[in-house]
Amino acid sequence: MVDFSDEDFPADPYPGSRPDGSFVHIGKSGHHLVNGRTLPDGTGLDEFLSAHGAAPLAGRLPVLAYGSNANPSKISWLRDRLGLRGPVVVIGAECHGVSAVWSAGVRARDGQRPAVLAGLPGVVEHHAVWLTTPDQRAVLDECEGRGERYRLSWVHAPVRLEGHGALSSVLAYTARPEAVGADVPVHLNRSPLVVDGHFVRCSEVGQADAVLLVGVAGGEDGLVVSEVSGEP
Known part of the structure; x- marks a missing residue:
């Protein structure tokens, strides 16, 4: 039995x-987790x-999903197109002090406006974190265009995970400096x-209105990050 489908x-x-x-x-479906650790039937996540x-939880790293990567249909797309496994x-x-905001650019395949992560002191937003195996994170590298549009970084901002405590930093795909500017x-x-x-902020303006926005490309994102070279 499953709790939801794509x-x-x-x-x-x-x-x-x-x-x-x-x-x-x-498998194109999923189970809700109680307090981030237990399936509804009482089975522990590990x-x-x-x-x-x-791999168990201890063998996984946290990657912030602030755009589409927390969408179940997108996860299945990653399985079908890029070989995501498990x-x-x-x-x-x-998440404290960081926000998903609309990008100045648009996606080549459909013209929709993607999200980027930005620093906004005092803001609290609810997103999600993938607890990734190394091969799952490599699939995210490919999907996010690591080295082209985005870089993998440790974002230094407080993040509290449901049932898993607090983090002072979390991995995330943030805009490369070369992808920023007019x-x-x-x-x-x-x-x-x-x-x-x-x-x-993406939480305040939906995609239908976001694609119609007229503005300028910000020169920086306001994040405090440490870029990852190679494997984290």
């Missing part, structure tokens, strides 16, 4: 919808992972969009 959470419009709280996704031949553990996350081509540009002097 059809319950369509990917379009970007960033798609996602289940409330934490969940584990496998027990579930072991039954599927997957259960995907997605934990609800309370002269970057629109399909590669991952500058925060600035409208009337402010970033536009």
Whole structure:
């Protein structure tokens, strides 16, 4: 038995919808997690992972999903197109001082405006964190265009994971400096969009209105990060 299927959470419009709280996704469906650690039938998350031949929680690293990567249909797309394997553990996350904001660029394949991460002191947002195996994180590298549009970074900001405690830093795909600025081509540009002097938070403006926004490419994202070279 499953708690939800991909059809319950369509990917379009970007960033798609996602289940409330934490969940584990496998085979175009998923299970909600109670307090981030237990399936509804009482099975512990590590027990579930072991039954599927997957790495335990202790063998995984946290990667912030602030755009479409917490959408179940997108996770299945990663399985179908990029070879993502195994259960995907997605934990609800309370993030302090960082925000998903709309990019100045648009996606080449459909013209939708993607999200980028930006520093916004005092803001608290609820996103999600994948607890990734090394091969799952490599799939995210490919999907996110690591080295082209985004870089993998440790973002130094407080994040509290449901049932898993607090982190002082979390891995995330943040805009590369080379992808930021007014002269970057629109399909590669991952500058925060600035409208009337402010970033536009994704939580406040939906995709239908975001694609119509007129602004300028921000010169920096305001994040405090340490870029990862090679494997984290």
